[in-house]
Amino acid sequence: xxxxxxxxxxxxxxxxxxxxxxxxxxxxxxxxxxxxxxxxxxxxxxxxxxxxxxxxxxxxxxxxxxxxxxxxxxxxxxxxxxxxxxxxxxxxxxxxxxxxxxxxxxxxxxxxxxxxxxxxxxxxxxxxxxxxxxxxxxxxxxxxxxxxxxxxxxxxxxxxxxxxxxxxxxxxxxxxxxxxxxxxxxxxxxxxxxxxxxxxxxxxxxxxxxxxxxxxxxxxxxxxxxxxxxxxxxxxxxxxxxxxxxxxxxx
Ligand code: 13P
Numbered sequence: 558x559x560x561x562x563x564x565x566x567x568x569x570x571x572x573x574x575x576x577x578x579x580x581x582x583x584x585x586x587x588x589x590x591x592x593x594x595x596x597x598x599x600x601x602x603x604x605x606x607x608x609x610x611x612x613x614x615x616x617x618x619x620x621x622x623x624x625x626x627x628x629x630x631x632x633x634x635x636x637x638x639x640x641x642x643x644x645x646x647x648x649x650x651x652x653x654x655x656x657x658x659x660x661x662x663x664x665x666x667x668x669x670x671x672x673x674x675x676x677x678x679x680x681x682x683x684x685x686x687x688x689x690x691x692x693x694x695x696x697x698x699x700x701x702x703x704x705x706x707x708x709x710x711x712x713x714x715x716x717x718x719x720x721x722x723x724x725x726x727x728x729x730x731x732x733x734x735x736x737x738x739x740x741x742x743x744x745x746x747x748x749x750x751x752x753x754x755x756x757x758x759x760x761x762x763x764x765x766x767x768x769x770x771x772x773x774x775x776x777x778x779x780x781x782x783x784x785x786x787x788x789x790x791x792x793x794x795x796x797x798x799x800x801x802x803x804x805x806x807x808x
Contacts, residue, residue, distance in 0.1 A: 560764045561594035561780075562720060562787040563804045564682060565794025566622060566650060567601060576604035580611040582797035587616060593807035594787055598794065599650050599682070602636050606644035613645065620648025620682065623656060626669035638670075638677040649679045650789075652704065654686055654726045664707040671707065675715050682720045682766070682789065683708055685747070689727035697725075698746055705750055713755045721747060721765045722789040728769025730791060737778045737785075740767045744784035773802025780806050 571579060580598065587596065599620035600608050609619040625635035641649060651670050656662045667683075674681045685704040687697035701723070708716055723743050725735050735743075744765050752760035767779050768789035779785050787807075793799040 559762050559786055560720075561807050562597060562764055562766060563594050563800075563807070564597035564599060564620070564648070564720075564722075564766065564787070564789050565800055566599050566653070566768070566789055566791050567604075567794060568622065568655070568791055569601060570795055571601065571604060573604055573607060576600055577607050577611055579795065579797065580608045580617070583800060584612055584615050584617060586797040586801050587804075592616065592804055594804060596804055597648050597682075599648060602641075605641060605646050609645035618648060619644070619646040620650060620679075621646055622650045622653065624649050624651070624670055624674055624679070626666050626673060628673065638673040638679055642677040642679055647678075647680055648682055648720075649674050650682045650684065650722075652684045652707070654684060654688075654724055654729060658726075664704070667707040668710050671711065671715075671719070675711070675718060680718060680720060682722050684722045684724050684768070684789070686724040686726050686729075686769070692725065692727060697743070701743065701747065702750060705747065705754075709754045713759050716751075716755060717759055717762065719763070721751075721763060722768050723747060723765060724768035724789060726769075730770070732770050734770040734775050734779075735767070737775075737782050740779055741782035741784055744782065748784050771803060773799060773806065776803040776806035 597618040621641045624638040687700045691697045748760045764786040766787045766789045771788040772793045
């Protein structure tokens, strides 16, 4: 059975103190509850170590929002995958549409980042998704296939360590969610593509998360789809009160 996962992406929000407070709130909200999914928070670099310490021993997993494509050395301002792993964090978001858009991240770079993450025992949460024009021109499947190509450079054993997140760019932070049918169609397409590149077993075991204006009110319907294995949550992950109902959508 593939893993169900609800992961927060805090993006460029929360100071160190606010991040620790948010982690504390989430830990308190989860205490004593039985949840039916893995819970992850991906935080700004500045907070990763402190949040990892704060949630140690709880069910909450911690991740970063990016890592360097390089192993170490003279790369001012970059953070290496082994530095992230040294905090106790276990995940790293790679290829988020905001990184692709504002930092020109492409497959060649993302392949290097994937290799760094995997070499350091981090689970990549690899994001794919089309922009509005690509949805409207009905080219979104080839766009997604093109983004998946970075993952397909991995061996089946390494691919199996990755989580995929489908995030239609037009649904991110816009309040416009993909309908559960639209999301399911793409998730099924991605799973079929994985089966074609590896095999049915690898495809069956890959967790594919949905992201884009996911919240407590729409999570139950999205998560009821057969190929949606959880969510990657932006805005609604910034408060325990709005993140918890998404976690609890897994009944
Ligand atoms: P929102 O949930 O704010 O739309 O963001 C989604 C996202 O980009 C998560 O990575």
